Amino acid sequence: MAENSLSQRLQMAMRRLTGRGFLTENDIDEMMREVRLSLLEADVNFKVVKQFVANVKEQAVGEKILKGLNPGQQVVKIVHDELKRVMGEDSEGIRYNINGITTIMTIGLQGSGKTTAIGKLGVYIRKTEKKRVMFIAADVYRPAAIEQLKTIGKQIEIEVFEKGLIDARQIVKEGLSYAKDQKYDVVIIDTAGRLHIDEKMMQELIDVKEIAKPNEILLTVDAMTGQDAANICKSFHEQLTATGAILTKLDGDTRGGAALSIKEVSGIPIKFASSGEKMDTFEAFHPERMASRILGMGDVLTLIEKATESIDEDEAQGMMEKLMSDTFNYNDLLKQFKMIKRMGSISKIMGFIPGMGQLKNAASQVDDKQFEQMSVLIHSMTEDERKDPKLIDTSSRRRERIARGAGMSVADLNKLRTALDTQKKMMKKMMNMDEKQLEGLSKDPSKMMPTQKVKKGKGKGKGQFRIR
Secondary structure, three states: OOOOHHHHHHHHHHHOOOOOOOOOHHHHHHHHHHHHHHHHHOOOOHHHHHHHHHHHHHHHOOHHHHOOOOHHHHHHHHHHHHHHHHHOOOOOOOOOOOOOOEEEEEEOOOOOOHHHHHHHHHHHHHHHHOOOEEEEEOOOOOHHHHHHHHHHHHHHOOEEEOOOOOOHHHHHHHHHHHHHHOOOOEEEEEOOOOOOOOHHHHHHHHHHHHHHOOOEEEEEEEHHHOOHHHHHHHHHHHHHOOOEEEEEOOOOOOOOHHHHHHHHHHOOOEEEEEOOOOOOOEEEOOHHHHHHHHOOOOOHHHHHHHHHHHOOHHHHHHHHHHHHOOOOOHHHHHHHHHHHHHHOOHHHHHHHOOOHHHHHHHHHHOOHHHHHHHHHHHHOOOHHHHHOOHHHHOOHHHHHHHHHHHOOOHHHHHHHHHHHHHHHHHHHHHHOOOHHHHHHHHHOHHHHOOOOOOOOOOOOOOOOOOOO
16 A cells, blocks of 8 residues: 555655745645545545545644744645644554453455454464454355355364354354354454445344354455545444454555544544455554554554564574674575565565655665575575585586576676675675664665766776676
8 A cells, every 4th residue: 555646645745845944824725636536546535535635734834833944844744744644643443351252243345354364364463462262254155155165264273163055143153152162362253245235134144143252353345445444444433333444455556545544434443454465464553553654654563563573583593793894695685685574575665664755766676586595596606606606606617506506697697696696785884884874864865875886987988897
């Protein structure tokens, strides 16, 4: 979502204001027109847009802002805070029972990614809360839904209670009784999904709610549906009183309308965000962090959380020591690639880092496939070459043999050599920085990027970079 058109357009509108020492009301009006268009194009609910623009303008045209220091930055903060307010102010987690089973009922339209979201939610609860989780397959109108849940359950090693295509109410009764006997901590119920909301479906859900008395009723909403998602939420909420929403498919070509409309239109807080097919691509929804991502401010807290989950502390410490002692080699680089891969795609990681908007061209050139190619090149080296990069640096024969063995060119290998060299240079640069410089680096990581010097040649082709 951080890379969609809403994010880009809002960032552009904000950029026109930042850095200016003086703002007029006309400047604010011009920016608000751009913001309004950005939100409407992102399929945000019209009433939400109208209120959003009115709230921002009311605060932005105050004398304190227009005549204060860094007025542009103050306006950006107002927009950030309003985005946060629209999406729900604070992050809301699951309310667990202190004693006995915590029951979560999931609802949503067919195609909203409900069954996959249940699998991810189960993994998330088991990982973060260390609780025993069981699923109940009560979507009896779509046989494929039961099979899909069983497949997911087997994949993530979570038991699925199912009785085939009998009455959903009976399945839920028996499933809860079984979970109690087996001393499960959390039960997640998969309920009927339809292509549209109908009376029969809603009555069944009301009956299941009465039987299960759930602690949470979570509605899965497809982020691709834009402001329609908010209207779907409202319909479910009016009859079932949902306690939260799971926003799915956030990695698709989504325009952001759903995230900015759901809470304001339906009153249901977004509790979780789901993206991708992997079972670990699921996180608690933090309005403040999402607002920062939309405005290109990064999301360092989420990045730290992902790094903590994915990277072994001892392993990272050992790698840091090797970098500092200048003994960092291709084996270490390969380990680093694996660490990054565990955290997700490169483009996603870059979206969390403040200042990466300034490195957009560099970011767009970082393709996850390049890591695979670099890994193949490293595997084409001998063990001695991996341990001692100088062997490759000083021998053109070795370079040709490694490139040929990997099915690539020497130019590809030279990129890998540059990557290793850049790592070492960046670490040396950081080691020589004082506190003030490190603080500046945290605000603008682009300062860390090495400046490329063009090597001058003689005669024909002068100024071209020549690979030795």
